[in-house]
Amino acid sequence: MAAQTQPGVEEVWGWLSEVPDPEIPVISLTDLGIIRGVEWQGDTLVVRVTPTYSGCPATSVINLDIETALRRHGIEKLRLERQLTPPWTTDWISPEGREKLRAYGIAPPVDGTAADGVLAGRIARMTGTNLKIACPRCGSTHTEGISQFGSTPCKASYRCKDCLEPFDYFKCI
Amino acid sequence: MPSLPDMTTPNVADLAREAAQTASAHPAVPQPDAGQEAFSEMLLRLGDSTLILGHRISEWCGHSPALEEDIALANVALDLIGQTQLWLSLAGEVEGKGRSADDLAYLRDAWDFRNLLICERPNGDFGHTLMRQFLFDAWHHELLKALAASSDPRVAEIAAKAGKEVAYHLERSSDLVVRLGDGTEESHRRMQEALDDLWSYAGEMFIGDAKDAEVAARGIAPDPSSLRAAWDQTLQHVLTEATLQIPEGSFAHKGGKQGIHTEHLGYILSEMQFLQRAYPGASW
Numbered sequence: 001m002a003a004q005t006q007p008g009v010e011e012v013w014g015w016l017s018e019v020p021d022p023e024i025p026v027i028s029l030t031d032l033g034i035i036r037g038v039e040w041q042g043d044t045l046v047v048r049v050t051p052t053y054s055g056c057p058a059t060s061v062i063n064l065d066i067e068t069a070l071r072r073h074g075i076e077k078l079r080l081e082r083q084l085t086p087p088w089t090t091d092w093i094s095p096e097g098r099e100k101l102r103a104y105g106i107a108p109p110v111d112g113t114a115a116d117g118v119l120a121g122r123i124a125r126m127t128g129t130n131l132k133i134a135c136p137r138c139g140s141t142h143t144e145g146i147s148q149f150g151s152t153p154c155k156a157s158y159r160c161k162d163c164l165e166p167f168d169y170f171k172c173i
Numbered sequence: 174m175p176s177l178p179d180m181t182t183p184n185v186a187d188l189a190r191e192a193a194q195t196a197s198a199h200p201a202v203p204q205p206d207a208g209q210e211a212f213s214e215m216l217l218r219l220g221d222s223t224l225i226l227g228h229r230i231s232e233w234c235g236h237s238p239a240l241e242e243d244i245a246l247a248n249v250a251l252d253l254i255g256q257t258q259l260w261l262s263l264a265g266e267v268e269g270k271g272r273s274a275d276d277l278a279y280l281r282d283a284w285d286f287r288n289l290l291i292c293e294r295p296n297g298d299f300g301h302t303l304m305r306q307f308l309f310d311a312w313h314h315e316l317l318k319a320l321a322a323s324s325d326p327r328v329a330e331i332a333a334k335a336g337k338e339v340a341y342h343l344e345r346s347s348d349l350v351v352r353l354g355d356g357t358e359e360s361h362r363r364m365q366e367a368l369d370d371l372w373s374y375a376g377e378m379f380i381g382d383a384k385d386a387e388v389a390a391r392g393i394a395p396d397p398s399s400l401r402a403a404w405d406q407t408l409q410h411v412l413t414e415a416t417l418q419i420p421e422g423s424f425a426h427k428g429g430k431q432g433i434h435t436e437h438l439g440y441i442l443s444e445m446q447f448l449q450r451a452y453p454g455a456s457w
Contacts, residue, residue: 057251
């Protein structure tokens with residue numbers, strides 16, 4: 001009986017693509033790439049979610065938002081599972097998500113700027129090879145890092161040397 | 174005489190277990206699997222270190238010299254406390270007594286904490302805090318790289334996750350140690366003093382005991398001493414650039430991993446655990 005009323009997983013993915021990220025509401029949870037799986041196990045819908053950062057305070061809000069959205073669509077038996085492997089990477093942010101970030105004033109992650117290793121990042125920055133992060137406001141790549149951390153764990157603070165505006169950079173991880 | 178545990182007092186839990194076993198009136202206390210005990214101990218050492226250091230640097234929130242630094246320190250604290258949640262949850266799972274990460278963080282007293290002593294050192298000035306962070310990050314980064322290849326998949330996945338975050342911590346603390354070490358006369362002096370002060374607390378990170386040997390033999394975690402060479406190399410590189418002198422002494426304070434702490438830990442716990450002590454079981 002229940003099987004006949006089960007919505008398909010594609011439909012569920014569609015619903016989840018309408019749930020905004022609580023910290024950056026212009027992008028959805030699926031844009032962010034943190035929904036790692038949707039499947040039916042018998043009559044229970046299982047949604048696997050991965051955290052962006054292990055201490056991200058939005059995690060519990062995200063779970064609550066997912067649950068609220070799915071219940072609104074009539075899902076009764078629901079289980080949210082945390083999935084740590086593979087660890088979340090900014091590579092999973094969708095192309096649409098990157099555009100939405102830029103339009104919102106947050107520079108999207110640039111490949112190859114992750115702090116991978118002891119000194120690679122610092123050397124790259126000191127030699128200027130790493131300063132390719134474009135200002136989301138004027139597009140200039142004449143920018144400088146202020147701090148490896150910004151208003152949320154996933155962002156760094158930058159400043160544009162041309163238009164002089166400070167901005168958030170969604171750092172590569 | 175006071176009965177606080179010290180270096181010569183045998184483990185109280187072992188004494189209790191022994192007493193319970195010899196007294197026929199009591200049912201036998203199950204002996205925990207020695208290997209699992211070493212495993213949960215290793216997880217406590219890790220989770221307690223990230224918890225106590227995370228709490229320590231959160232004390233800077235609202236007090237840092239610049240807004241960006243305030244935000245950065247709070248974010249590093251947040252990462253460390255998030256990692257604590259993962260390590261202590263696993264510690265409770267491996268221990269098998271039904272204790273959650275919150276139970277472990279809020280309902281234990283100082284002698285049950287297993288953090289490294291360097292994590293409970295007072296913050297001192299901003300330079301002192303950053304130097305402590307750099308010495309810790311350089312070790313933490315190597316440790317997580319090794320743990321990402323752990324024979325236990327639960328450890329490996331947490332380490333892989335945390336390792337990405339800690340790479341940023343190390344990048345930031347290295348940067349600032351260089352900037353302040355090779356900065357003004359005043360900042361240089363303070364950074365050198367911080368390094369000299371903290372040096373004798375760094376060695377504990379590399380000293381193993383029987384429990385470390387047990388988890389190393391099972392491929393769960395690296396032998397602590399195996400992390401020293403890479404750590405030395407990072408220090409050599411960063412501190413040379415920072416124009417700072419690496420101290421020569423090899424004396425190392427130890428005991429934190431066995432529950433023998435400095436006077437500072439109790440003060441940290443009295444603040445961190447206040448709510449659960451005043452209102453047991455409170456949740457929101």
